[in-house]
Amino acid sequence: xxxxxxxxxxxxxxxxxxxxxxxxxxxxxxxxxxxxxxxxxxxxxxxxxxxxxxxxxxxxxxxxxxxxxxxxxxxxxxxxxxxxxxxxxxxxxxxxxxxxxxxxxxxxxxxxxxxxxxxxxxxxxxxxxxxxxxxxxxxxxxxxxxxxxxxxxxxxxxxxxxxxxxxxxxxxxxxxxxxxxxxxxxxxxxxxxxxxxxxxxxxxxxxxxxxxxxxxxxxxxxxxxxxxxxxxxxxxxxxxxxxxxxxxxxxxxxxxxxxxxxxxxxxxxxxxxxxxxxxxxxxxxxxxxxxxx
Amino acid sequence: xxxxxxxxxxxxxxxxxxxxxxxxxxxxxxxxxxxxxxxxxxxxxxxxxxxxxxxxxxxxxxxxxxxxxxxxxxxxxxxxxxxxxxxxxxxxxxxxxxxxxxxxxxxxxxxxxxxxxxxxxxxxxxxxxxxxxxxxxxxxxxxxxxxxxxxxxxxxxxxxxxxxxxxxxxxxxxxxxxxxxxxxxxxxxxxxxxxxxxxxxxxxxxxxxxxxxxxxxxxxxxxxxxxxxxxxxxxxxxxxxxxxxxxxxxxxxxxxxxxxxxxxxxxxxxxxxxxxxxxxxxxxxxxxxxxxx
Numbered sequence: 142x143x144x145x146x147x148x149x150x151x152x153x154x155x156x157x158x159x160x161x162x163x164x165x166x167x168x169x170x171x172x173x174x175x176x177x178x179x180x181x182x183x184x185x186x187x188x189x190x191x192x193x194x195x196x197x198x199x200x201x202x203x204x205x206x207x208x209x210x211x212x213x214x215x216x217x218x219x220x221x222x223x224x225x226x227x228x229x230x231x232x233x234x235x236x237x238x239x240x241x242x243x244x245x246x247x248x249x250x251x252x253x254x255x256x257x258x259x260x261x262x263x264x265x266x267x268x269x270x271x272x273x274x275x276x277x278x279x280x281x282x283x284x285x286x287x288x289x290x291x292x293x294x295x296x297x298x299x300x301x302x303x304x305x306x307x308x309x310x311x312x313x314x315x316x317x318x319x320x321x322x323x324x325x326x327x328x329x330x331x332x333x334x335x336x337x338x339x340x341x342x343x344x345x346x347x348x349x350x351x352x353x354x355x356x357x358x359x360x361x362x363x364x365x366x367x368x369x370x371x372x373x374x375x376x377x378x379x380x381x382x383x384x385x386x387x388x389x390x391x392x393x394x395x396x397x398x399x400x401x402x403x404x405x406x407x408x409x410x411x412x413x414x415x416x417x418x419x420x421x422x423x424x425x426x427x428x429x430x431x432x433x434x
Numbered sequence: 435x436x437x438x439x440x441x442x443x444x445x446x447x448x449x450x451x452x453x454x455x456x457x458x459x460x461x462x463x464x465x466x467x468x469x470x471x472x473x474x475x476x477x478x479x480x481x482x483x484x485x486x487x488x489x490x491x492x493x494x495x496x497x498x499x500x501x502x503x504x505x506x507x508x509x510x511x512x513x514x515x516x517x518x519x520x521x522x523x524x525x526x527x528x529x530x531x532x533x534x535x536x537x538x539x540x541x542x543x544x545x546x547x548x549x550x551x552x553x554x555x556x557x558x559x560x561x562x563x564x565x566x567x568x569x570x571x572x573x574x575x576x577x578x579x580x581x582x583x584x585x586x587x588x589x590x591x592x593x594x595x596x597x598x599x600x601x602x603x604x605x606x607x608x609x610x611x612x613x614x615x616x617x618x619x620x621x622x623x624x625x626x627x628x629x630x631x632x633x634x635x636x637x638x639x640x641x642x643x644x645x646x647x648x649x650x651x652x653x654x655x656x657x658x659x660x661x662x663x664x665x666x667x668x669x670x671x672x673x674x675x676x677x678x679x680x681x682x683x684x685x686x687x688x689x690x691x692x693x694x695x696x697x698x699x700x701x702x703x704x705x706x707x708x709x710x711x712x713x714x715x716x717x718x719x720x721x722x723x724x725x726x727x
Contacts, residue, residue: 162533169525170535173542176602177549179568180557196571249452257438258445264453266719271460273715275663277687278704281697282466283459305459308452337444366550368666373692384552388670391556398560405553416548417541427607428614 184208184402191399207403217378220390220397224404226378227386232411234296234382235364238303243357245304246311247319247349251341253312254319255327265316272309276369284373296380302370307360314359317429318352319345355426358419362412383408470701490702499686500703507682510597511661517601519653522608523646529609530616540613547606555670558599562586589679592672596680600667608653615649616642655718659711683707 183191185203210221217223252258253265283302292298322345330340346353368384375381387408390401416423471491474484494500529540549557561569564584573579585591619641627637665684668674674681674689681689683703691700 159533162528162531163535165528166533166535166539169528169539170542172602173545173606176557176561177545179561183560192566194566195574196566196568198568198571245451245455249449252445252448256441256445256448258442261445264449268456269719270712270715271456273659273711274460274464275684275704275707275711277663277665277684277691277700278467278708279460279463280704281470281691281701282463286462301455302459304455308455312452362548366552368552368669372669384550384666387552387556391559391670398563401556401560405549405557408553409549412548412550413545416544420541420544423544424610424614428611 180402180405183398184406186399188399207399210400211403211407220386220400223378223381224383224386224390224400224407227381227383228407230296230378230380231365231383231408234300234303235361238300238307238364239357239361241300242304242307242311242360243353246308246356246360247315247346247353248341249308250312250315251319251345251349254316255322255324255345265312268309268312272306272313274306276306280369280373287374293374294376294380299370299374299380299382300364302374303364303367307363310363311356311360314356314426314429315349315352318349322348351422351425352429354419355422355429358415358423359426361415365412467701467704470698471705473698475697475701486698490698491706494699494702494706500683502678503681503683503686506593506680507662507684510593510600510664510680510682511658513594513597514600514604514661515654515657517597518605518608518657519650521601521605522653523612523650525605525609526612526616527642529613543606543609545606546603547610549603551603551666552670554599554603555667558595558602559586559671562595586672587676589677592676592679596667596671599671600661600664604657608657611649611653612646615646619645651721652718655714655721659714659718662710662714663707 182198182200184207185205186200187202187204190197190200190202207221210219211225214221214225253261287293287298290298326344326348327337327340330344331337335343366384367382368388371382371385372388375385383404387401387404390397390404472486472488474481474486476482525543529536529543546554561567562585564570564582564587567582567585569585570579570582574582583591585595623641624637627641632640663684664682665688668680668682668685669688672680674685684707687700687703687707690696690703
């Protein structure tokens with residue numbers, strides 16, 4: 142009797158259980174993919190079908206007209222045109238923020254992990270705190286300062302605001318990666334006559350590269366996703382970002398859901414592709430920042 | 435001695451660029467906001483610039499609006515964190531099993547997380563639309579409702595809709611954290627427990643759950659801080675309405691600052707949020723220390 146129970150539980154799993162898992166998996170797949178697919182359907186449905194009652198889930202005819210509009214419109218007041226420019230602004234800002242924050246952030250992360258200096262602990266805690274700070278606690282004075290400096294509605298100054306919360310994030314995650322590298326590498330390199338900056342560049346950066354890729358991707362996504370600062374600080378095509386353009390579409394009196402869906406798909410394309418392709422790195426970066434082993 | 439000073443200088447040299455970026459943006463605004471919460475800032479009033487002491491805090495803490503805001507904020511925070519943690523754990527347990535299709539599920543589960551917050555908001559707004567939304571159409575077809583409902587226009591259901599939309603996007607994050615933790619559990623421990631005759635439920639409560647405890651704690655604290663500051667999805671889906679039913683502390687701060695132009699009231703609210711975030715951050719740090727040792 143005893144023997145039998147053990148056999149049953151460590152032997153090949155019953156078919157019933159596999160079927161149950163597959164069923165739950167199917168439910169999960171529908172839950173994850175259905176909203177995304179619906180956004181896609183909405184983007185290619187004709188306006189008549191979108192407002193039809195009862196709603197046909199699979200329309201007879203579809204249209205790619207909205208996508209064509211986004212890529213071809215050159216009328217300054219056309220939402221399609223506004224969205225294309227906003228997408229471009231978001232991309233420029235996100236790339237600049239990613240590169241700058243990686244350079245600046247990894248230098249600090251290295252210092253926090255490997256160099257001994259006074260006040261390190263306190264500074265690290267302050268950094269963690271600034272990362273958690275709600276932007277609402279800064280926004281009124283920031284707005285006044287920015288308007289006095291003539292910084293409103295400009296991409297560069299907006300990118301500086303993004304750096305102020307993305308750099309702390311990079312430091313927080315990267316110091317974890319640097320911390321796991323043994324000090325003996327550095328000592329060996331110094332014996333060979335390398336300067337400290339050389340050891341940082343030739344020894345530590347290559348070892349920390351997977352970590353840098355992981356945090357770099359997360360920095361890009363954070364910048365791409367940012368909404369609050371952009372909402373307050375941008376007003377025209379010269380700096381408006383993708384999330385603000387989408388919020389404006391939603392705020393219109395007559396909401397064009399077809400166009401919003403096209404915008405949503407184009408706004409999600411880069412982050413979704415990057416995330417699916419670099420999933421391993423992203424998981425590494427996220428778990429390093431949150432859970433220490 | 436000389437070496438130690440050189441090491442310190444090197445450390446400060448490496449952290450200087452990020453300190454300039456981070457504190458350059460943050461320091462003046464964070465102090466100014468604090469000052470605003472103690473001084474009457476109202477350019478149109480004769481009391482402009484007068485020291486107000488704690489009166490703005492007293493006013494906030496004794497107003498019913500503040501407590502209603504806080505209640506809604508806590509409801510949103512608790513509900514969405516609970517859903518994410520519980521569903522995240524259940525999904526991770528499923529994806530940790532071996533069955534046909536599990537690799538595919540593991541690679542798509544991250545997709546909702548990658549969709550920008552603003553896009554997620556407009557996607558759910560589109561699906562929940564009261565006149566031609568797909569959710570109404572599906573519920574009608576399943577005979578769960580007998581007429582189209584305005585889910586976001588009803589004060590009773592609006593907050594729940596936001597909770598669901600937010601949980602759909604953020605549950606994958608919890609799944610990824612839990613999966614990483616589950617994969618770190620030694621398989622032989624389960625085999626030993628099975629030999630001892632422990633059933634699936636016993637194995638879960640004696641091996642899995644204790645091993646996941648640090649991850650569960652980190653997810654709860656980390657997500658609570660984030661939820662407490664949530665703004666984007668509220669702006670996009672309901673703008674605090676209908677009938678204030680989705681007006682959180684963070685959203686009220688935004689309204690006071692940029693719609694009502696009550697700078698002192700807004701700064702006071704912002705600092706009350708900071709206070710909560712600081713307390714939660716301290717809790718987070720203590721937690722990390724305890725789990726580290």
